[in-house]
Amino acid sequence: MCRLSLCWYSIFCKQNFVGFIFGGFHLFVDGYIAFAWFWIYHIFHLELAVLSNFMARIPDKIKSIDGSRETLKLAVRITDLWFVGTPNKFEQAEMVIVDSEGDQIHVVCKADHLKSWKADLKENSTYVMHNFKVVKNDGQFRVCEHEYKLAFIGVTIVREVDLHELPFKEFRFVEFGNVVAGNFVVGLLVDIIGVVDQVLFQHVSSKNTRVVFRMKDLSGEVLSCTLWENYCMQFLAYLNERGNDGPIVIILTHARIKDAQGSYLASVSNSFKASKLLINEPILEIQEFRERLLDLGVKVSPVLPPGDQGSSQLSRGSQLSSKDAFLSKVEAKTIYEINGISEDVVCVTVGTISKIVMNNHSWCYPACVQCHRKTDIQTGPFTCGCGKNNDQPVLRYRVEVMVSQNNDSSKFLLWDRECAELIGQTADEVNRVKIEDGDVDLNASPQAVDRLLGYVLAFKACSKIDASNVDCNNATHPECDSL
Incomplete structure (x- = not known):
């Protein structure tokens, strides 16, 4: 022993x-x-x-990065990867990485280092990375909440390693109600998920391509979303090919929030390159949203207004009449000439909206959600003459404007589709803001209507039509259309 x-x-x-x-x-x-x-x-x-x-050095945790040292060792997964600039010239890579605890940080690989690493960087792959420049995350728009972000340097090391236990991307969805109420971090990009409620505006040209639509979340809260350039084209292509396949649920990652300004409500849009647009993709988050959408009975409007339901090539024009259809078989005239015409004629003119004209009609009217037909029902359920059962009437724009050209002027009517596009909000949204401001009377003209002033538009007009006698029950009004 x-x-x-x-x-x-x-x-x-x-x-x-x-x-x-x-x-x-x-x-x-x-x-x-x-x-x-x-x-x-x-x-x-x-x-x-x-x-x-x-x-063996233990990997650092992302949450421990505080700028005090740059000799970092990180075991991470790239959950988002995008490239900014001209490929093979002035291009840089940006990414979001996540560690074993689910913490994220933004990483930038600028052009002078990207050539060495571009082939190795892959979304959803896992790596051990060493040595970064640590800088403040204080840009105008931030993809992560972390106080710092990382930048590749000459001695950065990236080695792909099988770390299957690291988490994949986790969406961080914001509630629409918080966005509308202003409860968000200014400049922080967010993920959103919702069902498309109605397309309000779309425009495709060589200089400017965008689409504006309303979305609803599972609480029924409405939020306006704008998609630009390639994101717009992706959305419109889906609408053309599969727009009638039922509810359109989308996820937009790294979306920018535009704060409310005056009567403009807060809205969201895609980022320049960082965003990803997922439309009815077979992923768990979208599948669960669709199921809950049905369970909760959230009401969704037709994606396209009634006048656009037959459109088959949305990506080639705006929600207003296309230029070809608008100008076909019509004669261009000045407002002075239109005022002197005594016979029936359809013509086109260009002028500036100089005044909102008040008459015996309100700026809007209650209507059927499907056919735009006017109803005397102010609130509550009703059945329209078209056979549609409505839970509530919806408000549609009907705004008479004075259009000026040189020293001459004439009255024109703008209807719901045109006003919603130009104002950027539906009549119901504008009325809700007006009520919140204390103007509960429907006939009280909202401030948002003044946004029409100053627009220079092309108008198609029928010279024998008296604007005050046009039937609101007609959903299409070519006699006072605009481009």
């Missing part, structure tokens, strides 16, 4: 291998060689394991 105790004493006194041999020698002398070398083998390997743990 004394000799055995001596062996253990030598081990715990950190005599290491010499101690092992010493203890082993005594045990060998006493005939305990098998038992001694069993312990020598296992304890020796235990010492090596402890030593290797001291030698």
Whole structure:
């Protein structure tokens, strides 16, 4: 027992291998060689394991990055990756990485380093990365909440490693109600998910391509969304091909929030390159949203207004009449000439909206959600003459304007589709803001209507039409259309 105790004493006194041999020698002398070398083998390997743990550097946690050091080691997954600039010239990579605890940080690889690493950077792959420049995350728009972001430098190391336990991208959806109420971090990009409620405006040209539509979340809250350029084209292409396949649920990542300004409500739009647009994709988040949408009975308007339901090539024009259809078989005239015409004629003119004209009609009228037909029902359910059962009437624009050209002027009517496009809000949205401001009477003209002033538009007019006598029950009004 004394000799055995001596062996253990030598081990715990950190005599290491010499101690092992010493203890082993005594045990060998006493005939305990098998038992001694069993312990020598296992304890020796235990010492090596402890030593290797001291030698192997443990990865840093993203949340611990505070700018105090840049000799970082990170075990991460790239959850988002996008490229900004001209490929192979002035291009940089930007990405979001996540560690084992789910914390995220924004990383930038500028053009001078991208050539070395572009082929190695892949979305959803996992890596061990070393050495970054740590800078403040204080740009106008931020993709992560982290106080800092990382930049590649000359000694940055990126090594792809199989770290399957690292989490994949987790969407961080915002509630529409919080956006509308102003409860958000200014400049922080967000993820949104919602069902398309109605397309309000679309325009495709060589200089400007965008689409504006309303979305609803599962609470029924409405939010306006604008998609620009390639995102717009992706949305319109889907609408053309599969727009009648049922509810359109979209996810927009890294969306920008535009704060409310005056009577303009807060809205969202895509980022220049960072956003991803997912439309009815077969992913869990969209599938669950669709199921809950049905369970909660959230009401959704037709994606396209009634006058546009037959459109088959939305991506080639705006929600207003296309130029070709607008100008076909009509004569261009000045307002002075139109005022002097005594026969029936359809013509086109260009003028500036100089005044909102008040008459015996309000700026809007209650109507069927499907056919735009006017109803006397102010609130509550009703069945329209078209057969549509309505839970509530919807408000449609009907605004009479004075259009000026040089020293001449004439009255024109703008209807719901045109006003919603030009104002940027539906009549119901404008009325809701007006009520919140204390004007509860429907006939009180909202401030938002003044946004029409100053627009220079092309108008198609029928010279014999008296604007005050046009039937609101007619959903299409070519006699006072605009481009």
